[in-house]
Amino acid sequence: MKTVYLNGEFIAADQARISVFDRGFLFGDSVYEVIPFYQGQGFRLDEHLQRLEHSLRGIQITAEYDWRNILKRLVELNGGGNLSVYLQISRGSSDRRSHIYDADMVPTVFASCSPINDIYDTGLDSVDGVRAIVTADLRWGRCDIKSTGLLPNILVMQQARLAGVEEALMIREGLLTEGASCNLFVVDKGVVYTPKRGSDILGGTTRELILQLADENGIPAQEVDIDYERLLAADEVWVSSSTRAVVPVLEIDGQPVADGKKGPLWARMFELFTCYQRNLMKG
Template sequence: MNTVFLNGDYIPADQAQVSVFDRGFLFGDSVYEVIPFYQGVGFRLDEHLQRLQYSLRAIQITADDDWNTILTHLVELNGGGNLSVYLQISRGNTGRRSHVYDAEMTPTVFACCNPIKDIYGSGPDAVSGVRAIVTEDLRWGRCDIKSTGLLPNILVMQQAKQAGAQDALMMRDGLLTEGASCNLMLVENGVIYTPKRGSEILGGTTRELILELAAKDGISMQEADIDYGRLLAADEVWVSSSTRAVVPVIEIDGQPVADGKKGPLWARMFELFTCYQNDLMNG
């Protein structure tokens, strides 16, 4: 992907430069979104942009550009099709390192594209179940803000990789919160359960879509406390994110989830996702 967006300009990626004094670089004083585009159309774009504004307000950055137009054009410049757009907004740069910032600073806005697979078009057989580990959630207390301060997430994902797993589920005060880059759900007796939304988890756009689709299809879904024992005893376990949709977890800490295969309710949810995506693309 050769073209990026930086502070109002579309430029070749190898020409993009940001000051070493930018607060996003120095302090992680920035927020971001990752938005999938299928056939050049943003998937849940409005919901992503609403969450972006929530994060910006939470850390008191003002940036109200026409994101829809900017990102759609960036996708077009990179050939359209199936791409994910990474959008990052930092507080900006004052030419020095200081914990104190000027409220009138001009934000640094950066966006780039990466190719993604059309999950929905490939069908359920193309989705592989993942193995996960459970680890302590050492992140800060405002995980509802989509901050670029992702060092704890990086460390637990590396821990998962070293354990031969593909994902890491995090636990705080004895309760599961979410994955390193995903939300968590489990199935018990045909009911979907997911950790309660609060400052400890990110309000995932795909998580919210699952809630909507489940309700429309008559599938019971509840927010609930989930401890380690309940997780291991579940009939099915899923993780969800914007670029991966809803993915079955087949093993946790070396123990199979139920029979270690993709479950029937996951297959139904994937079907609902596929219908939703087709309706969106065919408008």
């Protein structure tokens, strides 16, 4: 039976309960992280926890917990191996629904696990490219806070599904921001470009690692504004996330990206990822 963590206890998932007045449930007044564990070890765990603290500070929740030990124990209780850990902290609950909250509210802390594939051990040929549409970015102005208020993301992914594709890329005021649950990269003449980091995108841990690996391996990379024309004219387009690593986009709005095949620079970056992950797990 799946074990979850809730407010200091490791319990069976079907025994977990929260109040109907919990502000995460009523208002989406909560933040979260999704952290991959490979062979029982957290991948980029420091970076995920740093981003979690940024999100908590952004909405003024104080939650001082030994996250490392909590997550490590949860992974062990769910069999170890390759798991994705979902961690959510809400502001807590009171005895009524109110937009105003009390400063002394006790946060609700929840974590659960789901199995994931070891994407770094599968090889280039096993990675399928995805097709995408471009749609309006209707999210709030603080996308750098990893909030559970994901209704706009859900709607654009449903729009993508109805269009028969796998991903939605979002555009705001003429500029691409990111995907529904991923960051965006384009390649032009051997240079990797990604939208500038700011409050309109989430600073993905995988995004930062891609930029780090590019810098360490002589691959030119820049943070720039990317408009729709630049996107469609790219030699390669990638999306990245913690559980998917870096994935090639082969088609956008029904038009192939370049020749519609996985590109050579994507293949190199994926191999760099593979090497990084394996070395990290050995350490």
